[in-house]
Amino acid sequence: MGTITARKRSDNSMGYTAQIRIKDKGKVIYTESKTFDRQQAANNWLKKRESELAVPGALEKTRMPDPPLAEVIDAYTKDTKREIGKTKTQVLNAIKESELGRMQCSKIGSAQIIEFAQSLKVQPQTVGNYIAHLASIFAVARPMWGYQLDKQAMDDARTVAWRMGLVSRSNKRDRRPDLDELDKLLSHFGTIRAKRGDSVPMQDIVCFAIFSTRRLAEITRLTVKDLDAERSEIWVRDMKHPGEKIGNDVKVTLPPQALRLILKQNKTEGEIFPFNGDTISTSFTRACQFLGIEDLHFHDLRHEGITRLFEMGWNIPQASTVSGHRTWNSLKRYTHMRETGDKYEGWAWLEKLGIA
Secondary structure (H helix, E strand, O other), X not given: OOEEEEEEOOOOOEEEEEEEEEEEXXXXXXXXXXXXXXXXXXXXXXXXXXXXXXXXXXXHHHXXXXXXXXXXXXXXXXXXXXXXXXXXXXXXXXXXXXXXXXXXXXXXXXXHHHHHHHHOOOOHHHHHHHHHHHHHHHHHHHHHHOOOOOHHHHHHHHHHHHHOOOOOOOOOOOOOOOHHHHHHHHHHHHHHHHHOOOOOOHHHHHHHHHHHOOOHHHHOOOEHHHEEOOOOEEEEOOOOOOOOOOOOOEEEEOOHHHHHHHHHOOOOOOEOOOOOHHHHHXXXXXXXXXXXXXXXXXXXXXXXXXXXXXHOOOOHHHHHHHHOOOOOHHHHHHOOOOOOOOOOOOOHHHHHOOOO
């Protein structure tokens, strides 16, 4: 049982200190106290805390470390062996700087998570990304470090967020470049290359992204040793996957134009496209802005490449050998395509780039 001690303060007011001491075999194993201005308030707190501590596992929980959420995020980024992408890093840093990030783990329940989600002045799809990245912290905090983050609170918050429309899935982009836009881009990059021979071969990289259906980060990781030119195959290391980012190595098929672009680089070792991904992305974005091409992202080239395969009459199993999809659900959105042939057949740039 706890005790309440009344003491007169220096200003002659009364303070009532409620104290709980728990012993095991005569040894004090837990103590907690709190001072109130009124004796009734001290009594109420004492009863409430004694009831809470009587719950199985509650006493063990009090011995767990209880740092602010921001410190848990730091531990996560320090100890994880998985590569943390740029977007996730930005999101976790934003959470660290928020009021939620300054809260102690034991104080964070589903209501606090929902309040944080509501405070974000972004689209529901972006809120969903924040919650997903935050959930990854909750998933490991207690089992790995013993921090008092309640995974059930996160699960409850996600349910509420979905039901209340605070989050939603990302919209699928359907933007595709047309041949006129590609002609402008490749001509632009050709002019730059003619002036600066050591610049990034953007013409080859843009076309490779389309014909190989590879993501930008994957393109810059491809190596000569992983290429099997005879079988027209290559290993894509650490391919993007919802559950795995490191060690998800997938062997994919290279369509003829993609293989020719690789061989054109004339590399005997190392990376086939040894360039910085951010440099490539920035160059592509600036070119689109300069040429007045609106709402076209480098990643749209992958969508273009996969769409092309279905327009050529490929089925899902065949297309997945090129795209690298483990499951076919993501490719079902392309199955409505009617067979229209290859829009790149006879495309002048195939001849210009020597990959016809």
